[in-house]
Amino acid sequence: MTGSDALLKRKSVVRITTGCQALDDLLGAITEASGGFRSGKTQLSHTLCVTTQVGFFPKVLLPKNMKGGNGKVAYIDTEGTLYP
Incomplete structure (x- = not known):
């Protein structure tokens, strides 16, 4: 992969708003959240998940041009400690 290819790939990353x-x-x-116990990692993750799925009206997905993810979220809990 060339530097130009990497730049194009990086530009296609979806950025999600916190509101x-x-x-x-x-x-x-930011692509990863880490920190101590009760530092707000789970709260931030839940907020971003909801933000990408819900627009300003019920059942309306927040589109990419409004810093949403069109309702798509990948949530990876590497420690297996998250309880929704």
């Missing part, structure tokens, strides 16, 4: 522009700016293009 707060200041927090979006702070997080940037």
Whole structure:
């Protein structure tokens, strides 16, 4: 893979909003959340899952152009400790 190919692939990554522009700016293009017990990782993950699935009206998916994921979420719990 060339550098140009990697750049094109990176540009296709979906960025999901938290619903707060200041927090979006702070997080940037974060792809992983880690931290101590009760630091808010699960809350952030749940918020992002809901944000990508729900638009401003019930049963309307938040599209990519509005920083949603068209209702698609990949949630990976590497420790097996998450209980929804």
